[in-house]
Amino acid sequence: TLARVSGYDLQVPLVQGGTATYANFDYAASAPALEQVTNRVQELLPFYASVHRGAGYASRVSTDCYEAARNTVARFLNAADDQCVVFTRNTTDSLNLLASCVPGDTVVLDTEHHANFLPWVRNGRRVVRAADTIEETIQRLVAELCAKPAALLAITGASNVTGELLPIERLAWIAHQCGTRILVDAAQLAPHRRIDLQASGIDYVAFSGHKLYAPFGAGVLVGRRDWLDTAQPYLAGGGAVREVSATETEWAPAPQRHEAGSPNVLGVAALAAACDALAALDETTVTEHELYLSHRLRYGLKTIPGVNFLRIWRDSTDAVGIVAFTIDGFEPGRVAAYLSAEHGIGVRDGRFCAHPLLAALGVDGALRASLGLGSTAADVDRLIDAVSALVENGPRWNYARTEGHWNP
Ligand code: PMP
Numbered sequence: 001t002l003a004r005v006s007g008y009d010l011q012v013p014l015v016q017g018g019t020a021t022y023a024n025f026d027y028a029a030s031a032p033a034l035e036q037v038t039n040r041v042q043e044l045l046p047f048y049a050s051v052h053r054g055a056g057y058a059s060r061v062s063t064d065c066y067e068a069a070r071n072t073v074a075r076f077l078n079a080a081d082d083q084c085v086v087f088t089r090n091t092t093d094s095l096n097l098l099a100s101c102v103p104g105d106t107v108v109l110d111t112e113h114h115a116n117f118l119p120w121v122r123n124g125r126r127v128v129r130a131a132d133t134i135e136e137t138i139q140r141l142v143a144e145l146c147a148k149p150a151a152l153l154a155i156t157g158a159s160n161v162t163g164e165l166l167p168i169e170r171l172a173w174i175a176h177q178c179g180t181r182i183l184v185d186a187a188q189l190a191p192h193r194r195i196d197l198q199a200s201g202i203d204y205v206a207f208s209g210h211k212l213y214a215p216f217g218a219g220v221l222v223g224r225r226d227w228l229d230t231a232q233p234y235l236a237g238g239g240a241v242r243e244v245s246a247t248e249t250e251w252a253p254a255p256q257r258h259e260a261g262s263p264n265v266l267g268v269a270a271l272a273a274a275c276d277a278l279a280a281l282d283e284t285t286v287t288e289h290e291l292y293l294s295h296r297l298r299y300g301l302k303t304i305p306g307v308n309f310l311r312i313w314r315d316s317t318d319a320v321g322i323v324a325f326t327i328d329g330f331e332p333g334r335v336a337a338y339l340s341a342e343h344g345i346g347v348r349d350g351r352f353c354a355h356p357l358l359a360a361l362g363v364d365g366a367l368r369a370s371l372g373l374g375s376t377a378a379d380v381d382r383l384i385d386a387v388s389a390l391v392e393n394g395p396r397w398n399y400a401r402t403e404g405h406w407n408p
């Protein structure tokens with residue numbers, strides 16, 4: 001492991017009796033908290049108070065902590081002076097907020113997570129179908145952006161299905177040539193790679209605390225102020241205004257304009273602690289750790305008959321630690337249930353909130369093993385052995401998919 005994460009020694013019951021140490025391969029869904037994050041939450045939990053609303057000591061500390069977190073996030077992303085940090089609930093919330101502010105069309109690819117697809121397409125569909133190479137996909141995007149002006153290109157930094165990366169700096173340059181701004185959905189990118197807004201030219205970025213080794217409830221939208229300042233407030237309520245009378249309302253500028261309601265100071269402090277902890281790690285070490293483990297996993301799974309990997313682009317050369325696969329003759333939901341019940345291994349199965357992509361790849365479900373800072377080679381070997389045993393021994397088990405398990 002590269003870092004101590006919560007739940008690293010969790011013991012889970014096995015169907016055949018006994019227990020196993022939980023092997024977490026679901027970092028892409030939600031990552032366990034880093035030790036520094038847990039410590040920060042424990043520090044604040046005893047006396048947190050309302051932000052921006054009280055003169056008492058606890059309220060002042062909470063307010064300082066909330067505003068300091070804004071600076072931490074801006075520093076983490078090397079945001080420019082004309083970019084501001086809006087705290088939201090998660091990536092989905094951030095993208096819906098930005099969708100409510102964009103003064104024009106948005107172009108998206110069909111490879112996106114629903115969170116970076118549905119908020120845009122419900123205002124008109126400008127969906128570009130991805131080709132089987134990145135080069136051809138970029139040509140299609142260029143053609144779309146040249147054919148008709150668009151305000152925004154909304155693109156994922158790293159696919160939540162395959163982990164594959166797009167060249168976002170190049171896409172930012174292309175978008176800007178067409179007079180289009182770029183948003184990067186960094187839900188999967190931010191936990192794994194440094195994002196430098198100024199160096200890359202990214203106008204807007206969104207991500208979630210709970211995928212960045214912090215608990216649930218806080219996310220960010222960081223980006224250029226002008227659209228955020230002029231749009232209608234995302235939510236109307238306390239904190240989003242400068243002055244209200246019975247007949248008139250003067251809204252505050254961004255970020256307060258879009259942060260109505262008592263803010264989630266604990267979630268935001270946790271997210272900021274995660275940013276600091278990640279910034280203190282050496283990026284190359286993190287990338288190499290993950291690359292080593294994902295290669296080990298791929299290599300091991302590849303030797304098992306019937307295992308097929310999902311891949312969007314033939315020419316992609318880089319990915320974060322996500323391995324998505326199917327096994328011929330085995331229903332993904334049942335494999336996931338088997339891995340959990342007999343081996344204490346947690347993976348994700350289904351369509352990963354990316355139905356258009358799964359349809360384009362010609363599969364109606366798959367398994368996804370995702371890695372992070374707490375992943376180990378021993379866990380990877382357990383997963384390979386468990387899949388191998390399953391394929392070798394045939395489908396002897398009869399796990400139903402977990403009852404009531406809603407699997408979008
Ligand atoms: N975008 C991507 C690429 C994701 O992987 C996810 C979460 N799976 C989201 C957006 C949505 O994140 P959240 O559920 O935290 O809003």
